[in-house]
Amino acid sequence: xxxxxxxxxxxxxxxxxxxxxxxxxxxxxxxxxxxxxxxxxxxxxxxxxxxxxxxxxxxxxxxxxxxxxxxxxxxxxxxxxxxxxxxxxxxxxxxxxxxxxxxxxxxxxxxxxxxxxxxxxxxxxxxx
Numbered sequence: 001x002x003x004x005x006x007x008x009x010x011x012x013x014x015x016x017x018x019x020x021x022x023x024x025x026x027x028x029x030x031x032x033x034x035x036x037x038x039x040x041x042x043x044x045x046x047x048x049x050x051x052x053x054x055x056x057x058x059x060x061x062x063x064x065x066x067x068x069x070x071x072x073x074x075x076x077x078x079x080x081x082x083x084x085x086x087x088x089x090x091x092x093x094x095x096x097x098x099x100x101x102x103x104x105x106x107x108x109x110x111x112x113x114x115x116x117x118x119x120x121x122x123x124x125x126x127x128x
Contacts, residue, residue, distance in 0.1 A: 001041065002088065003041060003042060010088055017112070018110075019114065021113055022112050022113040024054050025050070028058060032101070033103055036090075037088075037090060045076065067099065069123075072101055072126055076126035076128065079124035085119070085122065087106055088128055089103070090102070090126045092122065092124040094121050099123070109122070
């Protein structure tokens with residue numbers, strides 16, 4: 001369940017993280033999205049997998065959890081069609097042939113490193 005002030009928390013999170021560069025295990029697509037949900041809800045869905053700090057560590061984590069979709073489904077339950085995503089919901093995106101997690105911001109999504117993508121590339125979403 002989202003906190004009453006989730007919109008302000010999400011906006012503050014996005015401001016803080018937009019200038020932070022991509023970094024495995026700190027500000028990659030999965031942790032950016034999980035941390036955004038944490039800011040909105042107070043629940044950290046990454047407690048069990050924090051600690052990796054390389055691309056190899058991330059690759060191993062994803063392989064053990066069924067990829068990006070599997071990791072997200074383990075955290076937030078079964079996905080819904082992207083059309084059902086609203087602001088703040090985690091979204092599975094396809095970008096340059098790779099899957100990544102991002103946060104719905106309406107018709108766009110917010111990604112690690114301050115990247116903004118169009119929702120048209122969304123593959124799935126999770127309701128928060």
